[in-house]
Amino acid sequence: MLIGVERRIDPRHRVGEGGTVALDEHTTIGCLVHDISASGVRITLPDASAIPEVFLLSASCLPEAAVCRVVWRDDETVGARFEG
Numbered sequence: 001m002l003i004g005v006e007r008r009i010d011p012r013h014r015v016g017e018g019g020t021v022a023l024d025e026h027t028t029i030g031c032l033v034h035d036i037s038a039s040g041v042r043i044t045l046p047d048a049s050a051i052p053e054v055f056l057l058s059a060s061c062l063p064e065a066a067v068c069r070v071v072w073r074d075d076e077t078v079g080a081r082f083e084g
Contacts, residue, residue, distance in 0.1 A: 010037035019043065019059030021051060033059045040081040041068060048073045054083065 012035040020028045021043070031045040041057065051070065057080075058065040068080035 010039045012037040012042075015059075015061045017059060017061055019057055019061075021045070022056035022058070022065075023050065023052065031057075033057075033061055034077075036061055038082075040071065040079065041066075042077065042079050044077045046076065048076055048078050051078050055080075 014035050015033045017033055019031050019033045021031050022028050029045060029050065031043040034042045034044060036042075043057070045051070051073070053070050055068055055070075056065050057068050067083040069083050070078055070080050072079045
C-alpha cells in the first residue's frame with residue numbers, strides 16, 4: 001500500500017459546519033460535516049456506531065437532504081458516499 005496516495009474519485013472540500021443525521025423518521029442526531037465532495041462526505045459525532053448503514057444527512061452545505069451509505073467508520077467519524 002502506498003502511503004499518501006489519494007484514492008478518492010472526486011476532490012474534497014473542507015466544510016467544518018454542523019448538520020443532522022436522521023436515524024429514523026423520528027430521531028435525528030447532530031454531527032459536524034468535515035469535508036464533502038461530489039461523491040461523498042466525512043462527518044464526526046460522539047458515537048459513530050449509532051449511525052445506520054444508510055442514513056439521511058441534512059446540512060446547509062448540501063442543496064437538499066442527501067441519502068448516504070457508510071463506506072467506513074471509526075469511533076467518532078463516518079465516511080459515506082452519496083446514493084442516487
